[in-house]
Amino acid sequence: MQILKDRIRKDGKIREGNVLKVDSFLNHQMDVSLFREIGKEFKRRFEGEEITKILTIEASGIGIACVVAEVFNVPVVFAKKTQTKNIAGDVYTTQVESYTHGRIYDIIVSREFLGPDDKVLLIDDFMANGKAMEGLIQIVKDSGAQLVGAGIVIEKGFQPGGDALRDQGVHLESLAIVESMDEKTGEIVFR
Ligand code: G4P
Ligand code: NA
Ligand code: NA
Numbered sequence: 001m002q003i004l005k006d007r008i009r010k011d012g013k014i015r016e017g018n019v020l021k022v023d024s025f026l027n028h029q030m031d032v033s034l035f036r037e038i039g040k041e042f043k044r045r046f047e048g049e050e051i052t053k054i055l056t057i058e059a060s061g062i063g064i065a066c067v068v069a070e071v072f073n074v075p076v077v078f079a080k081k082t083q084t085k086n087i088a089g090d091v092y093t094t095q096v097e098s099y100t101h102g103r104i105y106d107i108i109v110s111r112e113f114l115g116p117d118d119k120v121l122l123i124d125d126f127m128a129n130g131k132a133m134e135g136l137i138q139i140v141k142d143s144g145a146q147l148v149g150a151g152i153v154i155e156k157g158f159q160p161g162g163d164a165l166r167d168q169g170v171h172l173e174s175l176a177i178v179e180s181m182d183e184k185t186g187e188i189v190f191r
Pocket of ligand 2: 060061126
């Protein structure tokens with residue numbers, strides 16, 4: 001998606017450890033008119049698919065998922081991250097191991113909001129190692145819902161998450177795939 005790539009080149013900041021900061025338009029301050037264009041692009045890429053629900057994970061996926069959900073005219077559910085070991089109530093839950101943050105956490109979704117009749121599109125702002133997405137896919141499986149696909153705004157193509165999902169046959173649409181970034185020159189190469 002050209003306007004997204006242009007915006008990443010213009011406003012993205014490359015930080016130590018291959019971190020791409022896009023705080024000024026994606027995951028701190030949010031450019032909602034860009035979000036709307038992103039929503040329309042996902043709509044084009046999943047044209048003809050029946051989708052009943054958008055599923056994302058807190059925190060930074062929520063903003064973009066809401067705008068996408070409005071374009072698809074379906075509800076959006078976000079998985080909650082929790083440290084609690086004993087989860088009471090009727091929930092789907094699985095563990096996510098974050099290499100980035102060096103910790104394991106549980107994610108939960110209430111059974112009330114996901115079930116066998118749902119056709120689910122996963123949405124998130126970033127994909128790196130993809131552990132959060134794997135957790136969401138596990139929850140979709142546990143619920144008996146159908147996984148239609150996953151839409152990612154920025155994929156770090158040099159980390160394994162995206163290609164692992166494609167290898168599993170998941171319909172993954174990433175709007176910008178960063179193949180490499182150079183902290184010194186600021187150069188970003190897209191796939
Ligand atoms: P992981 O398995 O290493 O944890 O990788 P994953 O792809 O699940 O991404 C982990 C977290 O790091 C995600 O946020 C993701 O958005 C964020 N992330 C990874 N690489 C970058 C990057 O280069 N730039 C930015 N801005 N974010 C990146 P999260 O843990 O779900 O937290 P939250 O921010 O959504 O609350
Ligand atoms: Na994030
Ligand atoms: Na996120």
